[in-house]
Amino acid sequence: MYRRSFLQGSITLVLLQSLLGCTNNSQEKLSVQLLKGSIPAQVVNKFRRALQQKAQLNFAPAEQLQDLYQELQTWHNQSKTNSPKKWNFPLPLGSSAKDAVADLVTLGDYWLKAAIEQKLIQPLEVEQLKQWSNLPQRWQELVTRNEQGYPDAQGRVWAAPYSWGSTVIVYDRDKFRELGWEPTDWSDLWRSELRDRISVLNQPREVIGLVLKKLGQSYNTQNLDSIPNLEEELSTLNQQVKLYSSTRYLEPLIIGDTWLAVGWSNDVLSVLGRYPQLAAVIPRSGTALWADVWVKPAGVTGEDLAYQWIDFCWLPNIAEQISLLAKTNSPISTKIEYSNLQAELRNLLRNNNEIFAKSEFLLPLPPGVTAKYESLFNKIKG
Structure with missing residues (x-):
């Protein structure tokens, strides 16, 4: 599906590198590849400030969901021949992280079945998601699937929805x-x-x-x-x-x-x-x-910051900011004052x-x- 390939909104996220203090290999690291325009830079900065410990964050945008799906395939193929590279922070601004495996990736729900079936992604550990219970049941059901990628109440949770349309x-x-x-x-x-x-x-x-x-x-x-x-x-x-x-x-x-x-x-x-x-x-x-979701590439370890980021996106005030700035809907219930929106946007x-x-x-x-x-x-x- 070629969703998100026409004109993008004015708020897009360029390759963002947020380093707190001096570079330290002992610092926690989080690398995310996401759909361009789906997460405002202000939200990433708020997450950085909310962390209790210094961390190295790197968010890299892709133009289309298909690009991100193909990236998952590339990493999977690399793992068959050699160990795929993890991002070695810090990256020079504007450099390519294309061959390095991210901790989290944006995927469309349309791609979930194929990603699960081809073993491109791994299940999420729901017990590490503190905000999971705030996610309405319909959204939980969407990402709970069996090993063939079909919705299944007895299956595992393979993704975390953060926006929809x-x-x-x-x-x-x-x-x-x-x-x-x-x-x-x-x-x-x-x-x-x-x-x-x-x-x-x-x-x-x-x-x-x-x-x-x-x-x-x-x-x-x-x-x-x-x-x-x-x-x-x-x-x-x-x-x-x-x-x-x-x-x-x-x-x-x-x-x-x-x-x-x-x-x-x-x-x-x-x-x-x-x-x-x-x-x-x-x-x-x-x-x-349709829904945009966070998924974890197969074989990626080190989960703490990734789960913190997912939970952060599900906080009502943050979900509201994502909705307003990225002009999208949130699966989390928010108290948006729609009168603050341009009239032509309210219907959607x-x-x-x-x-x-x-x-x-x-x-x-x-x-x-x-x-x-x-x-x-x-x-x-x-």
Whole structure:
């Protein structure tokens, strides 16, 4: 999934090296590779100041989640031939830590199954997470999986969610003012006025999923053949679509080539403030959810600072700061004053419990079912 590959917000984290006092090999060390823009630098500085002992912190950003997943694969392959290198602090600012194994890595929940199955990551020790009980059950269930990577109440905890978002509708409010209505749900994508005026994600699970949601079904439906009119509905939607893209779906909307787009909330939030003609809404019948999570690469030892960092991200006041500065949602309950947010951002950052309850994570499906989604998607697109 190519989420987080369009325009980034103004708060991004460049390679950050925080050394407290003189360099000392006996100091604790924490190395983190994370998604660019997902953690504000202010939060890292607060964590550094909150530590009881001096420590060496190094946070390095990556442009896309896929880059981080591939990094995990690289480290795993290295471990088969030789011992992968740990970061030897301090690193010169701007130098590459690409071959060195980090203590924690950002991963999207979409990648969890493959990372577990390929033994790229190791389970977390829940007893070392003091804030675990504050994490709502739905989030605990998302990261509790068996050795094959499927959700399993009897499985182990493989990740720690720290932010989330959803698939949303973003539209040109000027065009819709002329039409005399505004989109509120998936069914609006089929209206005749929008023929050849829509851009959507080039993702079978997302596109087929929104059609399933329109039909009152689940994003995670396994037997597509059992859904009446599914192919017909997909074919009609295809006539409405001008562009399928997971990286450039907002560009035609910004220049007026399309009037509506279906995309990921983090991409959309990054452009709403810059383009006042755009507005966004979460479909009221429910949508797809995604989460950014912390994972521990396989073979990494030395856990104290890593678990302290995860717990720190789950503190309500810190979760609130991450949400506001990184323009994202938190799995931890916060008391955000949404009136302090730009009006155009509120629809996406204010949690609507009713819609959230109707929404779903894209859970891993058996290989045969995944192939069916891809086959149907390619057939419809022609």
